[in-house]
Amino acid sequence: MIEFDSSLFKNKVKSLFLHTEEETLAAYIYSTPDPNIENDPARGEEYYRQVIEESVDYYLYKEEVRLINTVANQLSNYVPQGVNLVEFGPGTKTAFINKTMPFLKSLNHNITKYIPVDLCKTYLDQAKDVLQDELPDMLVKPIQDDFIENTDLVKQFDKPLVWFKGSTITNLSTNQCIDFMKNISQALPSEGILIVGVDANQSESSLKKAYDTEEMANLMLSVLYWVDRDLPTTNFNPEAFKYQPEWTPNNYCLKHNAIATSNQDFVFDGVNISIKENEKFHLLSSYKYPVDYFQKIARQAGLEPLTHFVDESKRMVIHVLASKNSVA
Ligand SMILES: C[S@@+](CC[C@H](N)C(=O)[O-])C[C@H]1O[C@@H](n2cnc3c(N)ncnc32)[C@H](O)[C@@H]1O
Numbered sequence: 465m466i467e468f469d470s471s472l473f474k475n476k477v478k479s480l481f482l483h484t485e486e487e488t489l490a491a492y493i494y495s496t497p498d499p500n501i502e503n504d505p506a507r508g509e510e511y512y513r514q515v516i517e518e519s520v521d522y523y524l525y526k527e528e529v530r531l532i533n534t535v536a537n538q539l540s541n542y543v544p545q546g547v548n549l550v551e552f553g554p555g556t557k558t559a560f561i562n563k564t565m566p567f568l569k570s571l572n573h574n575i576t577k578y579i580p581v582d583l584c585k586t587y588l589d590q591a592k593d594v595l596q597d598e599l600p601d602m603l604v605k606p607i608q609d610d611f612i613e614n615t616d617l618v619k620q621f622d623k624p625l626v627w628f629k630g631s632t633i634t635n636l637s638t639n640q641c642i643d644f645m646k647n648i649s650q651a652l653p654s655e656g657i658l659i660v661g662v663d664a665n666q667s668e669s670s671l672k673k674a675y676d677t678e679e680m681a682n683l684m685l686s687v688l689y690w691v692d693r694d695l696p697t698t699n700f701n702p703e704a705f706k707y708q709p710e711w712t713p714n715n716y717c718l719k720h721n722a723i724a725t726s727n728q729d730f731v732f733d734g735v736n737i738s739i740k741e742n743e744k745f746h747l748l749s750s751y752k753y754p755v756d757y758f759q760k761i762a763r764q765a766g767l768e769p770l771t772h773f774v775d776e777s778k779r780m781v782i783h784v785l786a787s788k789n790s791v792a
Pocket residue numbers: 490491492494495525552553554555556559563581582583584587609610611612613628629630631632
């Protein structure tokens with residue numbers, strides 16, 4: 465396993481506090497950095513589990529589970545024989561059982577290897593354990609790495625197919641998303657396929673119900689406790705923030721903001737930082753791309769949409785995209 469790169473984390477947090485960059489923390493929200501610390505407020509894994517399993521109006525998880533289970537057999541038609549299946553961000557054990565397993569089973573053992581890639585070690589271990597019980601003959605090679613920074617890891621494998629569900633791709637800014645898809649398209653060989661889940665919901669009221677919740681606030685703000693504990697800070701108060709989701713429909717963006725609830729002065733990695741009450745920090749985003757728009761940016765990135773599947777609620781979508789090499 466590759467070690468967690470804390471200097472990258474530090475730089476992303478620093479640029480956020482200095483407002484030189486926004487929406488930098490997507491990769492860090494879902495992890496619990498040290499599962500051995502009991503009741504650690506930096507426990508993204510537990511808060512993410514609460515969001516997907518207990519937050520009644522958080523539809524993304526439930527509807528994508530339904531969609532994948534409905535279309536797994538149709539998806540398998542796009543998967544070549546003897547594929548190395550690279551999954552970006554397998555996520556929690558329940559997500560693995562309810563989304564990835566039905567897809568893997570639909571492939572009828574037609575896989576050379578399953579390669580889960582995640583920054584969070586717990587998720588990788590859980591995926592491996594479930595597979596050992598359910599498909600013991602499957603070869604598994606977990607990789608603990610940042611798949612946005614190191615997309616080229618796909619090139620290590622023959623016949624790779626990238627499986628990227630959970631609308632995680634929409635945590636990237638639109639420009640980052642296009643760059644990421646360009647990187648994938650270049651990393652995939654001819655006939656390489658990317659299967660990716662995207663939330664297309666445009667209803668402000670249902671977005672508000674899904675995101676403006678205590679569970680979501682706990683998840684988004686927990687990363688500030690990780691910053692306080694593990695990064696070089698002096699006098700930083702992670703409690704002096706509240707969560708505020710913000711929908712900007714013109715660019716399809718649901719912003720996850722932390723708003724300072726008081727003034728505070730602290731030192732971060734040797735730099736003096738002064739925060740004012742009500743100052744806004746845009747931690748990360750969840751973009752909500754309509755099908756046409758997502759297909760447009762995929763083409764811009766060198767990927768050809770082959771087909772897509774839409775859940776009955778018309779919100780969750782699974783896109784099947786091919787590197788342009790494969791359709792030339
Ligand atoms: C929104 S969750 C989705 C989980 C799962 N795919 C699902 O459908 O429920 C995002 C997952 O990707 C991982 N992740 C996010 N950004 C990452 C990055 N840049 N590199 C590695 N893992 C990342 C998180 O740890 C988490 O497991």
